[in-house]
Amino acid sequence: MSDVNNSTTALEAERAEKEYSGPMLAADGTPLKRSLNKALRRQKLSALLLIAPLLIFVMVTFIAPIADMLFRSVENEIVSDTLPRTTTALEEWDAESGETPEASVYEALYHDIFIAQERKLHTRLGSRLNYELTGASSMFRKSGRGVDDIGEVYQDQLEDLNEFWERGENWNEVLGSDAWLVDIKGWTEDSGTPQPAFEMRDGITELFPQTATYYLIFADFVQNEDEDYLYEEDPWSLIYSAFYDDLTGENASSIASYSGTGAAEIAEAAAAAPSFETVEYKTAFAEIDKDWVALPVWETIRAYSPNFTNGYFLNSVDMQKSADGPEFRPENQRIYGTLFLRTLFMSMCITISCILLGYPIGWILANLPARTANLLMILVLLPFWTSLLVRTSAWKVMLQQQGVVNDTLVWLGVVADDSRLALINNQTGTIIAMTHILLPFMILPLYSVMKTVPPTYLRAAKSLGATNWTAFWRVYFPQSVPGIGAGSILVFILSIGYYITPEIVGGTTGTFISNRIAYHISSSLNWGLAAALGAILLAVVLGLYYAYDKIVGIDNVKLGG
Amino acid sequence: MVALTPIFRKPVSFYVPVVAAIGAVAGLFVGTANGSVFLGILIGAISMAALAFVLTKIIKNETIGRWGTFIALAVIGYFMGGIPAMLIGAAFGWFFAWLSFWLYEGRYRAKVEPYLTPGQVLWHFTFRVICGAIFVFLITPILVIMPLSFNAENFFTFTPEMLSFDPAGYSLKHYRDFFNSSDWQGAVWNSVKIAPAATLLSVSFGTLAAIGLSQPHVPFRRAIMAILISPMIVPLIISAAGMYFFYSRVGLQGTYIGVVLAHAALGIPFVIITVTATLVGFDRSLTRAAANMGANPVTTFFRVQMPLILPGVISGGLFAFITSFDEVVVVLFVGSAGQKTLPWQMFTGLREQISPTILAVATILVGISICLLTVVELLRRRSERLRGMSPG
Numbered sequence: 001m002s003d004v005n006n007s008t009t010a011l012e013a014e015r016a017e018k019e020y021s022g023p024m025l026a027a028d029g030t031p032l033k034r035s036l037n038k039a040l041r042r043q044k045l046s047a048l049l050l051i052a053p054l055l056i057f058v059m060v061t062f063i064a065p066i067a068d069m070l071f072r073s074v075e076n077e078i079v080s081d082t083l084p085r086t087t088t089a090l091e092e093w094d095a096e097s098g099e100t101p102e103a104s105v106y107e108a109l110y111h112d113i114f115i116a117q118e119r120k121l122h123t124r125l126g127s128r129l130n131y132e133l134t135g136a137s138s139m140f141r142k143s144g145r146g147v148d149d150i151g152e153v154y155q156d157q158l159e160d161l162n163e164f165w166e167r168g169e170n171w172n173e174v175l176g177s178d179a180w181l182v183d184i185k186g187w188t189e190d191s192g193t194p195q196p197a198f199e200m201r202d203g204i205t206e207l208f209p210q211t212a213t214y215y216l217i218f219a220d221f222v223q224n225e226d227e228d229y230l231y232e233e234d235p236w237s238l239i240y241s242a243f244y245d246d247l248t249g250e251n252a253s254s255i256a257s258y259s260g261t262g263a264a265e266i267a268e269a270a271a272a273a274p275s276f277e278t279v280e281y282k283t284a285f286a287e288i289d290k291d292w293v294a295l296p297v298w299e300t301i302r303a304y305s306p307n308f309t310n311g312y313f314l315n316s317v318d319m320q321k322s323a324d325g326p327e328f329r330p331e332n333q334r335i336y337g338t339l340f341l342r343t344l345f346m347s348m349c350i351t352i353s354c355i356l357l358g359y360p361i362g363w364i365l366a367n368l369p370a371r372t373a374n375l376l377m378i379l380v381l382l383p384f385w386t387s388l389l390v391r392t393s394a395w396k397v398m399l400q401q402q403g404v405v406n407d408t409l410v411w412l413g414v415v416a417d418d419s420r421l422a423l424i425n426n427q428t429g430t431i432i433a434m435t436h437i438l439l440p441f442m443i444l445p446l447y448s449v450m451k452t453v454p455p456t457y458l459r460a461a462k463s464l465g466a467t468n469w470t471a472f473w474r475v476y477f478p479q480s481v482p483g484i485g486a487g488s489i490l491v492f493i494l495s496i497g498y499y500i501t502p503e504i505v506g507g508t509t510g511t512f513i514s515n516r517i518a519y520h521i522s523s524s525l526n527w528g529l530a531a532a533l534g535a536i537l538l539a540v541v542l543g544l545y546y547a548y549d550k551i552v553g554i555d556n557v558k559l560g561g
Numbered sequence: 562m563v564a565l566t567p568i569f570r571k572p573v574s575f576y577v578p579v580v581a582a583i584g585a586v587a588g589l590f591v592g593t594a595n596g597s598v599f600l601g602i603l604i605g606a607i608s609m610a611a612l613a614f615v616l617t618k619i620i621k622n623e624t625i626g627r628w629g630t631f632i633a634l635a636v637i638g639y640f641m642g643g644i645p646a647m648l649i650g651a652a653f654g655w656f657f658a659w660l661s662f663w664l665y666e667g668r669y670r671a672k673v674e675p676y677l678t679p680g681q682v683l684w685h686f687t688f689r690v691i692c693g694a695i696f697v698f699l700i701t702p703i704l705v706i707m708p709l710s711f712n713a714e715n716f717f718t719f720t721p722e723m724l725s726f727d728p729a730g731y732s733l734k735h736y737r738d739f740f741n742s743s744d745w746q747g748a749v750w751n752s753v754k755i756a757p758a759a760t761l762l763s764v765s766f767g768t769l770a771a772i773g774l775s776q777p778h779v780p781f782r783r784a785i786m787a788i789l790i791s792p793m794i795v796p797l798i799i800s801a802a803g804m805y806f807f808y809s810r811v812g813l814q815g816t817y818i819g820v821v822l823a824h825a826a827l828g829i830p831f832v833i834i835t836v837t838a839t840l841v842g843f844d845r846s847l848t849r850a851a852a853n854m855g856a857n858p859v860t861t862f863f864r865v866q867m868p869l870i871l872p873g874v875i876s877g878g879l880f881a882f883i884t885s886f887d888e889v890v891v892v893l894f895v896g897s898a899g900q901k902t903l904p905w906q907m908f909t910g911l912r913e914q915i916s917p918t919i920l921a922v923a924t925i926l927v928g929i930s931i932c933l934l935t936v937v938e939l940l941r942r943r944s945e946r947l948r949g950m951s952p953g
Binding site: 040043044046047048049050051053054055057058059061062063064065066067068069072357360361364376378379380381382383385386387388389390391392393394395396397398400402403404407411412413414436439440468493496497498499500503504514517518521522527530531534537538541542545548549 | 590684700703767789795800822825890927
């Protein structure tokens with residue numbers, strides 16, 4: 001077989017060679033192949049150029065936000081941003097040992113929390129960690145107030161020693177460079193120029209490393225965040241404790257030979273420092289909140305130190321981080337699993353009721369004479385075009401205890417006046433209202449598929465002896481399945497992400513996962529969790545979207561019949 | 562299809578029991594309402610059976626019989642319960658008289674295939690009744706709010722005054738509230754400012770892209786299409802959340818421009834879908850002919866292509882407009898109090914202090930939707946006619 005093929009192709013090639021001695025040329029003399037390729041390329045390019053503006057627009061206004069949301073669901077920079085020193089110091093700590101971290105970690109924590117509370121960031125971190133560890137929020141709030149007391153121990157002693165240390169001007173004179181001091185003194189708020197940025201005096205950073213580090217942070221904060229006049233600003237008590245650390249640290253001997261501005265006061269302080277009353281940071285934090293000397297808080301901080309976390313995702317599937325890896329939350333704290341299941345279940349109910357109600361309508365529209373069908377089509381299209389809120393408010397009004405539906409039922413005697421049905425603020429309400437709202441999305445694809453099924457098939461089946469049911473079930477129904485598939489996926493995709501209608505008619509038991517996402521964005525402010533829940537929902541929807549594309553083809557979506 | 566089924570009169574033993582059965586169903590409701598189910602069924606069945614018999618065998622003349630029943634039951638109803646009962650009585654009378662003759666003359670057979678068995682005929686009509694019920698379900702919520710919006714009281718149901726058609730039960734008070742409230746007027750104004758801008762953006766970008774997409778050779782066509790359609794598929798709450806996060810990063814959150822951009826993105830799939838559908842039937846040789854006669858691409862577009870695809874562009878634009886005009890989730894997150902649109906105001910109204918003013922607004926919006934629906938349908942038919950896809 002292959003021999004035959006080979007010989008014929010060889011023969012053809014030979015013939016071709018005889019007939020055409022060179023490549024075929026286009027009118028302008030270039031080889032036709034190249035010329036055609038060029039034309040094709042130009043066509044492709046012009047098509048892409050036409051699409052490009054919209055594609056860029058959608059990328060920026062729509063795809064980028066979605067990507068940002070996905071990023072937020074794993075992003076976790078708040079812990080390492082707010083507690084940079086603590087997280088670094090904590091790397092050494094062995095969580096398995098069952099002991100709280102060593103003193104250096106508590107010292108780092110003091111520095112971090114002090115700066116964070118000045119910037120008012122500690123409560124934010126507290127509420128972030130509170131998602132993982134109940135009580136963290138109040139711990140951080142208390143600690144924010146408590147760290148001032150720790151620093152004041154050194155501040156009071158230094159100020160008692162010499163009033164020189166009380167005033168911001170003196171600190172600036174000692175630490176600031178001469179050029180900067182001239183600039184800052186000459187600056188006034190009315191001058192319209194920004195405050196001259198703080199510059200450290202040469203040699204200070206080497207001599208007082210701690211003080212210099214924190215003073216720079218302090219200066220930056222005062223000048224850029226508080227926008228106060230730095231020269232007259234009294235330093236944080238954190239500066240005093242840092243200064244004490246420098247005085248008693250390894251540079252103590254070289255400090256003794258310091259001869260710059262304020263040399264006398266520094267020498268005096270250096271002499272007095274060793275006899276100062278000191279603070280044990282660990283004990284101090286234990287006094288603020290005894291949980292600081294317990295393990296859970298440190299495990300949590302350590303677990304959330306990396307810049308990325310799967311914590312939000314674990315949280316949204318009712319799991320949590322623990323020392324032995326992810327584990328399920330206690331039974332009574334699991335809510336999202338139930339919520340996801342409820343969303344899926346209710347979307348299924350809505351889809352099924354849409355099929356049940358939409359199928360007869362699709363059939364009758366497809367089988368009636370065109371004029372009548374067009375008239376009846378208006379009854380389908382009018383709800384489709386009516387504002388979603390109008391339809392939702394109509395259902396809210398109709399389904400109330402004293403609403404039209406209950407009134408009619410009572411009047412007909414179907415229910416007694418004192419046992420009116422609870423049709424709203426529960427699952428029933430959501431399902432009724434959403435079935436009504438999404439029904440057109442089922443009817444339209446069903447109708448367009450059923451329109452293509454020739455009615456003669458059914459008659460043929462019946463004339464061959466099929467009963468009504470067999471004819472329908474074996475002949476008609478299989479041909480309408482594509483319509484059911486298209487409609488169901490469309491309705492399911494739309495219902496699974498619905499927010500407005502469940503919010504208004506769903507009460508507490510009839511709400512969807514979307515309502516929880518909205519709650520986390522606007523009320524509990526747990527954006528990471530909202531993003532993680534959204535990412536899961538998005539994954540489900542995209543999976544269905546892919547299926548829809550495979551079954552129906554996204555180009556075949558029809559609007560309004 | 563009109564089947565030529567011969568029709569002939571049916572025996573008493575057929576139509577009297579059928580009318581009696583339907584009368585029994587009606588009697589069931591009246592009976593339960595008055596406390597006695599069994600008596601209701603019995604009276605309903607007997608009286609309706611008697612009516613059918615009298616009409617067909619004693620009166621015989623159809624016109625007199627039907628009008629007579631109609632008027633007689635209306636009068637009985639009026640004396641029993643005033644105007645509402647009169648209307649119900651009249652409806653009953655009309656229906657049962659019609660039913661009696663319809664069955665008696667065998668007219669129900671006229672339009673169904675001659676070979677159907679009685680069971681199949683019964684199913685045929687039962688099916689229509691079911692479909693009718695579903696149509697009622699579809700349309701009732703929209704119809705109910707209209708009269709309710711004229712309620713003189715702050716109730717959400719029909720008051721006895723309304724049911725008895727007492728003019729005192731109706732008023733335009735909720736409409737006055739709507740037109741006099743600065744909240745509502747501000748919301749309308751915001752919607753009117755946002756929706757056209759968003760529509761303009763999505764129509765201009767969308768039409769260009771749709772033309773590009775319908776060229777014969779487009780690389781990555783499927784992927785591009787999937788991206789462009791995605792705003793319609795991704796749940797609104799996710800779009801809203803993403804846009805809220807992202808727009809607050811770039812400082813667009815709570816601005817007019819932010820809301821317009823967001824709404825334009827949401828409207829784009831509708832423009833793409835409708836315009837590409839129109840372009841499917843577009844004859845490309847027309848543009849080539851135009852080019853042949855010396856028109857540059859811009860002239861060709863505006864003088865040749867645009868007039869032909871205009872119906873599609875306009876209906877795509879209307880879809881984009883209604884998307885923006887009706888959108889609440891995204892504006893709820895991306896907008897701030899300054900961009901409070903009409904749907905947002907309705908949403909707050911529904912969630913917090915629900916007032917019947919919402920029904921007045923809803924009725925006005927239904928009016929607008931009817932206008933838009935008419936325009937879109939007319940455009941669709943015109944476009945199909947232009948492309949020779951339908952004979953009408």
